[in-house]
Amino acid sequence: MNVESIAKWLTAIGVPSEVVSIGAEADNAWCVLRAERQVSVGDDQARQETVWEVFxxxxxxxxxxxxxxxxxxxxxxxxxxxxxxxxxxxAVGLLPPKENEPV
Incomplete structure (x- = not known):
């Protein structure tokens, strides 16, 4: 699953699309953002690292x-x-048993 497919999967389980924001911050929503951060790798050295934030x-x-x-x-x-x-x-859960199917 990635940012291109997650919306489809969330819709499949009944999560309203307005509750999720992919790639941008939006109020009253779960957000998934790609971000860059500095990571120390030694004395006075740092490198950029890609991270994914969820909040x-x-x-x-x-x-x-x-x-x-x-x-x-x-x-x-x-x-x-x-x-x-x-x-x-x-909103989601186990399906009821089919007729003539042991429980």
Missing amino acids: WREQGNRYDWACFSSEQVACNYLFGRLAWTQVARG
Whole structure:
């Protein structure tokens, strides 16, 4: 899963599209952003590193912020959080057993 496919997967489990923002910060939404940060590699030396940030943004502030070195891990993290929310509110879950199928 990556930033190009996560929206499709979230829609499949019933997460409203306005609750997720990919590539940009938006209030009242879970955001997934690619960012660059400086990492020290020795005496007076640093290098740029690409990271993926996932967080809830509300009133211009970031909450439940997490940072990952992998785009796939960041997307799977967000998918897992939102899938669990869907399960907890009863929007998704186990299918009822088919007729004549042992329980």
